[in-house]
Amino acid sequence: MTAPRQAHRTGRSGWLRAAVLGANDGILSTASLVLGVAAAHGTHQSVLVAGVSGLLAGAMAMASGEFVSVHSQADTEAADLALERVHLEDHEAELEELAEIYIGRGLTPALAAEVAGQLMAHDALGAHARDELGITDELKARPGQAAIASAISFSGGALLPLLASVLTPLPDLIPSVAVASLLFLALLGAVAAHSGGAPVLRSALRVSFWGAAAMATTAIAGTLFGTYA
Incomplete structure (x- = not known):
């Protein structure tokens, strides 16, 4: 009877990292943009236009940036695999190299040679790739x-502070968007930490702290611009 395969969190790392990064940036950049425009005495309409523009531009920037970045990694992996295919033409040298890896991980030389031989017979490129x-x-x-x-x-993520901006009258917009965005950031940090098996409270506090710092910086810049413009 085959034992059930256990699920591990490492398989989620690629999409989880991208999703968490995207949502965090969506909340933070849109909230900061909205707060900066509002602090500069912008109208409610100008605040919403800035928020929608930030959402669209940010989504495209995130997608293109992530695609280019991860594609570079994929290209590097493909080049390494192509080089490994060439190296595998020298079967004995590659067999010895794989055995040395297993010896370094704690196997005896005899067992390491046997394991390396069986794995290379089954899938040589897969064994070396892994x-x-x-x-x-x-x-x-x-x-x-x-x-x-x-x-x-x-x-x-960007829709959350944008929705808060739509529903809040202009005089109350800055505190409402700031508080709502911090709550969203803390929740996102907690969910991401739970999904990845990390400490929840520490992650929520870390995300909230840096989010507050970013929004405060933008709001101060907007206030100064509105004062001296």
Whole structure:
């Protein structure tokens, strides 16, 4: 009877990183933009225009940036695999190299040679990709997946402070958007930490602290601009 395969969190790392980064940036950049315009004495309409423009521009920037970045990683992985295919023409040298890796991980030389031989007989390139290069199916770069996750998560995050801006009268907009955005950031940090198995409270506090710092900086800049413009 085959034992059930256990689920691990490492398989989520690619899309989870992109999704969390996108949502965090969506909340923070849109809230900061809205607060900066409002602090500069902008009208309610100008605040909303700035927020919508920030959402659209940010989503496209996140998607394109993530795609280019992760595609570079994918290109590097593909080049390494192509080079490894050439190296595998020298079967004995590659067999010895793989055995040395297993010896370094604690196997006896005899067992390491046996394991290396069986793995290379089954899938030589897969064995070297995994154990020599560190490339696995779960963790390999997926540019399209990362780009889509970033764009969707950024848009979802940006909608939260934007919605708060729509529903709040202009005189109360700055405190309302700031408080709502900090709550959203803390919740996002907690959810991300829970999904990744990290300490929830520490993550929520870290995200909230830097979010507050970014929004305060933008609001101060907007206030100064509104005062001296």
